[in-house]
Amino acid sequence: MRGVLDYVPGNTILHRLDPRTKLLISLMICIAAFISDSEIFLLGLLALNLLFAFIGGVTAQALRMLKGLSKACVFMFILQVLFIQQGEPYFSFIGIHITDYGVRTAYMVILRLLDATLPLSLMLTVTRLTDLSNALVVHWHLPYQYAFTVTTALHFIPVFFNDMQAITEAQIARGVSLDTRNPIKKIKLMIPMSVPLLVSSVKKTEQEAIAVELRGFNLRTRASTYKVPHMHAADAAALLLGAVLIAAAVLLNR
């Protein structure tokens, strides 16, 4: 998680788009990926995702995401290939057929998975959470309390991650064999560690609650927002692109 979904500062065209646009076009790409049955189109979407990553200066993040997803992909591929028995077998062993249909279906599922996961994750790397929540609160009338809860939760993920790492280190240092290779033993040892994590989380959230209360959280209204994002020509173009992608997905299926 860490370093992959974090915001990457920059001033590219993607950074400057209205957060609403980025949210919408991500969803549109997802929809197009689910509608389409054409592998060329799906491959094209993947290329488009990577192009976006390149434009936004987050290629490294995109590649790391792909690397992270690759394990899930391999797993799903094997599962699909083994379970789908229809079609012309390439070869068979102990009664299981590896078929052309199975391989193609598996391959399509993976492409869809990648096409649908990348856009939203990439969006987070080029959009500040504060800007996203401002846009949703001002334009889409999302109650600020909800927006704040979500942004704070996301904001705390790396903090808790650091905590978890420090706790693991502390436990290993006192002799708890968390550095074991046996996963079951490791999970068993991890359970008591939820105590220190819980203690520190509760303390942190308590502090945060006090701090924001004293900085006027309860006084906030929708009109308070200072930085209000607006749509520009580039946003319209991006949304048009999204619409074209969905249309193309539908048309190519015929």
Added chain:
Amino acid sequence: MIEFKDFSFRYASGKANALQNVNLTIDDGDFVGIIGNSGAGKTTFTYAVNGIVPHHYKGDFYGAVTVNGLDTVDSKPEQLAVHVGSVFQDVDAQMVASMVEDELLFGLENFGIPHDQIEQRVTEALEEIGISDLRMRDLDSLSGGQKQKVAVAAILALRPDIIVLDEPTGELDPQSSEQIYSLLQELNRRGTTIVAVEQKIGLLCRYATKLLLIDKGCVMLYGTVREVLQQSSRMEEIGIHVPRIVSLHKELTRMGLVRCPAPVNMDEAEAMAKEALG
């Protein structure tokens, strides 16, 4: 001005009073350093000023605390917050944004500062703290000392008359701690009242104007830095760290070698030694 009148407070979960019978006044323009052992009631004292007690933490509240004439029981924390800005020890837990600028905007937006004044407030606060270059930076990329400065800037932008800090240098090295305190001193000289809980008494001696010693919920000593240091034996009894140059002063005074008041910094310590040497 902050006034405590016969103030006592017991947390709903507590067995004894966290603070007991506090009567004191903090005047406009004071820089008060609060010292005391763990669990003495220092944090509770800051909570009583910014209204966290009794609004956030409930309990038995006796007597009265007024801040700029506002009774802290009758006023909501956010009303008090216009007068009192608070900075906490855990710097990560008080940040709400991912970028420095947004961190400053949060309070300004909430308190409904007119939008045409916001830009100026942000620029000025960053300039005063000397971190204008950090404005567009991600908070994650900053050091502990820089983050603490951002926390102070975010409070400063709201232009409170009083700033309350709870161990603002807890995690910082000596040099960054020094920087934070010289900043606070600068703000204080321009009229902001500062109340800071601090373990490093050496820092307070150099930067604060008054010291407040709390032990087991009671105010033991309260006065100018020199007045309090003059009573270093009381501090030793309680187990408070006495700066070495102050202990030396006590020793030299006992030997009848010096008449000067207790030194608060190294220059004064040097002068004291020269006096003793004749």
Added chain:
Amino acid sequence: MIRFDDVSFGYNDKGGTVQHISFTLKKACITAIIGANGAGKSTVSKLMRGLIRPSSGRVFLEEQDMAGMKVSQLAARIGFLFQNPDRQICKNTVREELLFSLQFTVPDRDRQAACCEEVLAALCLNPDDDPMVLSRGERQRVAMATAMVHKPELLILDEPTTGLDYRECTEIMDYVRSLNRNGTTVAMVCHDMEIVQDYADEVLVMSAGRLIASGSTAAVFRNREILDAASLLPPQIVDLSLRLGEGYENISDVDGMAKAIAGKGAKA
């Protein structure tokens, strides 16, 4: 005891990077690692314990390369006290907490119990207390106990006094000194120069990821150049002795200074 041979370590783009560190930790001494935030002190302390591995260079424990050792098993030889005790504490009583530490290194129940009794007495802890309701200073002592229950030859402290008041601080440090007198080697990362002055025999000075000086505490604190390079201030009495110049070179405590001044003053 511990020897660093040209050790480098880099977190990806974050602080805490160290470069080309070489030193030998003296046996049966208290060595302090000092320097500004981000100078790499904590990184060095974690490298010593094996919690992180050098990206280049080697760390030796008694002339054995630590690369091949299992980190959690090393607890029997190297204790580590973190600045925040709450990261270690996870059980309902102090005794369970100690047994949790021991379960992997000491299989025998009776021996476990014996180990616990000893350290509980030394740190004035009640085995039946719930660590969560203890004060911060007491929790720090519990954390200390979970490390010392292994009777390690080396104890590493990462800012052991942060968040403690002066009294709690001296309690912990006096215990550390008593361990040291009984032969335990101690390495500590510390921001408080008075503590370093009072307790450390040797210091390692770090600045921007490099080891810029090492030597006896007395010698390093009297070297302005080194302290300036590391953005540190000398302890007050040492500072005063430097200001007073000749005749005050070896004085670092209040009594010594008072006597010296009284002596000189009488002559004058």
